Amino acid sequence: MRPSILCVFALCITTANSQQQDFDKVEIHVEPVQHKVYMLVGAGGNTTVQIGDEGVLLVDTQFAPLAAKLMAEIRKLSTGPVRYIVNTHMHPDHVGGNAAIAKLAGSDPALPLKIIAQENVLNRLTATVSGQAPFPEQGLPIDEYGTPTKNLHFNGEAIILYHEPNAHTDGDSVVLFRGSDVISTGDIFTPDGYPFLDIEHGGSVQGEILALNHILQLTVPAKTQEGGTYVIPGHGRICDDADVVEFRDMVVIVRDRIRNMIQKNMTLDQVKAAKPTRDYDTEYVTSNSFVTADRFVEAVYKSLSK
Amino acid sequence: MIRFFAAALLLSAPMFAQVDFSGSWSPLYHEDLPDRIPGPELGDYLGLPLNDAARLRADSYDADRISVVPEYQCRPHSADYSMRGLANMRVDVIRDPVTQRAIAFHTRMNFQEMERTIWLDGRAHPSEYAPHTWQGFSTGAWDENMLDIYTTHLKESYLKRNGVPRSDKATFTEHWVRHGNYLTVATVVTDPVFLTEPLVRTQTWVSDPGQVIARDICETVAETPKAADYVPNHLPGTNPFLHEVADWYGLPFDATRGGAETLYPEYRKKMAKPEHPRDRCERYCSCGAEGFVCLSPTAAPPKR
Numbered sequence: 001m002r003p004s005i006l007c008v009f010a011l012c013i014t015t016a017n018s019q020q021q022d023f024d025k026v027e028i029h030v031e032p033v034q035h036k037v038y039m040l041v042g043a044g045g046n047t048t049v050q051i052g053d054e055g056v057l058l059v060d061t062q063f064a065p066l067a068a069k070l071m072a073e074i075r076k077l078s079t080g081p082v083r084y085i086v087n088t089h090m091h092p093d094h095v096g097g098n099a100a101i102a103k104l105a106g107s108d109p110a111l112p113l114k115i116i117a118q119e120n121v122l123n124r125l126t127a128t129v130s131g132q133a134p135f136p137e138q139g140l141p142i143d144e145y146g147t148p149t150k151n152l153h154f155n156g157e158a159i160i161l162y163h164e165p166n167a168h169t170d171g172d173s174v175v176l177f178r179g180s181d182v183i184s185t186g187d188i189f190t191p192d193g194y195p196f197l198d199i200e201h202g203g204s205v206q207g208e209i210l211a212l213n214h215i216l217q218l219t220v221p222a223k224t225q226e227g228g229t230y231v232i233p234g235h236g237r238i239c240d241d242a243d244v245v246e247f248r249d250m251v252v253i254v255r256d257r258i259r260n261m262i263q264k265n266m267t268l269d270q271v272k273a274a275k276p277t278r279d280y281d282t283e284y285v286t287s288n289s290f291v292t293a294d295r296f297v298e299a300v301y302k303s304l305s306k
Numbered sequence: 307m308i309r310f311f312a313a314a315l316l317l318s319a320p321m322f323a324q325v326d327f328s329g330s331w332s333p334l335y336h337e338d339l340p341d342r343i344p345g346p347e348l349g350d351y352l353g354l355p356l357n358d359a360a361r362l363r364a365d366s367y368d369a370d371r372i373s374v375v376p377e378y379q380c381r382p383h384s385a386d387y388s389m390r391g392l393a394n395m396r397v398d399v400i401r402d403p404v405t406q407r408a409i410a411f412h413t414r415m416n417f418q419e420m421e422r423t424i425w426l427d428g429r430a431h432p433s434e435y436a437p438h439t440w441q442g443f444s445t446g447a448w449d450e451n452m453l454d455i456y457t458t459h460l461k462e463s464y465l466k467r468n469g470v471p472r473s474d475k476a477t478f479t480e481h482w483v484r485h486g487n488y489l490t491v492a493t494v495v496t497d498p499v500f501l502t503e504p505l506v507r508t509q510t511w512v513s514d515p516g517q518v519i520a521r522d523i524c525e526t527v528a529e530t531p532k533a534a535d536y537v538p539n540h541l542p543g544t545n546p547f548l549h550e551v552a553d554w555y556g557l558p559f560d561a562t563r564g565g566a567e568t569l570y571p572e573y574r575k576k577m578a579k580p581e582h583p584r585d586r587c588e589r590y591c592s593c594g595a596e597g598f599v600c601l602s603p604t605a606a607p608p609k610r
Contacts, residue, residue: 031435041435209535216377224382224418225526226439226461237435243474245377246462252537253366260541276542279362282499283473 023065028073033238034230035180036155040073042066044093045234048184050177052155055080055111059175059184059232060088061097061139070097071104081108084154086161087117087141088186088234089169090124090201098139116150117141118163120171124201162218164188164211168195168234170202172211176218183218187234191243194277194284194291195251197299205255205303212248216241250280258300268301325451325484327411330519331395331511338507340590342390346468349548351564352557360471360500361563365545367469368538373529375537380524382418384463385441386478389491390509393417396519402427411446411453416519424455431458438474455480465495465505473499487513502566549581556584 040047048059082105152159157179219241222228257276393415400410422441442460476497489511
């Protein structure tokens with residue numbers, strides 16, 4: 001039993017349960033992004049959908065109770081087989097719908113559905129957690145990868161998965177649709193809220209900054225530093241290079257401030273009391289925020305103190 | 307025959323008292339010239355209804371960012387700032403090819419080739435999940451001879467070029483009024499993240515039919531070696547430049563910190579005395595007055 005894992009899972013399940021009663025009210029919003037890629041917004045993380053002659057590829061599946069609604073909207077975009085699910089990381093609001101989607105998608109031995117993630121995601125999802133039901137086997141990402149990148153070619157374009165070590169978690173993938181010129185980032189990038197640095201599952205502030213810089217290397221803005229490569233965040237609206245820059249700068253500046261305070265031997269409580277994020281809180285914290293200012297500060301502090 | 311001419315006259319008359327803004331325009335800088343031409347002083351937030359978050363964000367701003375971080379080099383002004391920035395403007399009318407009704411105004415400015423469309427055809431604004439842009443999404447409606455414009459979907463940018471921020475949750479309205487060869491634009495920015503009340507600013511343009519707006523092509527270049535995780539910024543309490551504007555102009559420091567109360571004349575009665583009063587003006591003293599423009603704080607201003 002690993003209490004730390006239990007805590008995070010319990011937290012996520014609590015979140016899921018609190019939304020359970022509202023899942024019936026959730027509507028799936030479909031936002032075209034560019035070329036073959038769409039963003040589906042419901043509850044939990046954003047779902048990326050790529051469609052074409054060969055079928056459907058999904059990045060993340062939100063919560064299980066939303067699977068039928070997600071599939072209904074996907075079927076409006078394409079009647080082709082669902083061939084791939086890519087999970088950007090292991091949190092339930094991104095992998096929760098895997099098994100239900102797999103069931104709804106049906107199975108054709110000639111066109112099997114593959115669920116892909118970085119191998120640490122599979123390790124986390126198959127770990128035994130006391131008091132916790134095992135993750136549904138049909139939803140496990142058993143087509144895991146352990147290399148820095150994994151390449152696919154689907155619907156006429158190259159799709160590249162990049163492992164971003166120790167960023168939001170230790171199993172983050174960024175997905176580049178090279179032909180459509182779209183990137184799906186998972187929760188490394190959440191423009192409406194502070195990043196959740198899941199220290200217990202291998203996340204770190206330095207890894208987060210490196211991952212954001214890598215996303216910026218992959219994005220090529222068009223004229224006037226906007227558009228070009230579009231970015232689907234883990235949560236929030238469609239973004240581009242300039243939006244990632246603002247977010248990266250925020251993380252770097254907060255990191256600089258807290259590092260300076262640690263160098264002055266300030267305790268975590270003293271750092272929290274100094275409110276090093278107070279000029280960002282009005283932008284990144286709302287009454288519904290999962291990552292409060294204190295939680296973000298604490299994660300950065302712990303990450304830098306390791 | 308008379309009936310035919312009368313019908314033709316009616317059909318060609320503008321609907322809803324529409325005004326034609328098309329043509330080439332030059333900005334006049336008699337309003338807020340030191341802010342707009344040489345650029346705002348560091349730490350000058352006077353007259354801005356800022357909250358504490360905006361103030362600290364601006365205090366932390368280090369202008370090295372726009373040269374050291376390549377992604378900032380080719381950014382244009384955002385639509386709310388561009389109407390007071392240093393750039394000329396051309397306005398074109400976009401007409402429905404069948405009805406010949408104006409369905410949009412399209413503006414182009416020379417700085418970074420900023421282009422913007424103001425839709426007049428009643429279309430809805432995009433969803434909350436759509437991308438944001440520097441120019442945002444603008445729709446216009448006529449109020450007699452005044453064009454009222456509402457803009458959403460803005461990228462995060464600045465209210466002043468000294469680091470005073472404006473968030474991507476901000477919206478703004480504009481009121482365009484033409485007086486012969488002059489165009490008056492009033493801009494009202496609402497920002498729930500950084501402003502405690504709307505920020506109202508006005509700008510005037512003059513018709514300039516002879517101007518040509520050329521290309522302004524920008525490509526980013528990494529000019530200064532830097533670590534990948536370095537973003538220039540001042541740690542809280544360490545910005546050494548914040549007192550400059552108060553000391554130079556002989557103002558109370560608290561007044562330069564801005565806030566809604568510094569917008570109103572009553573503030574003069576309660577504001578403190580300057581720490582370093584000056585007996586005469588030595589900087590940008592004639593800017594904007596009597597036809598002078600100033601590019602250097604100390605040089606004699608050339609006649610415009």
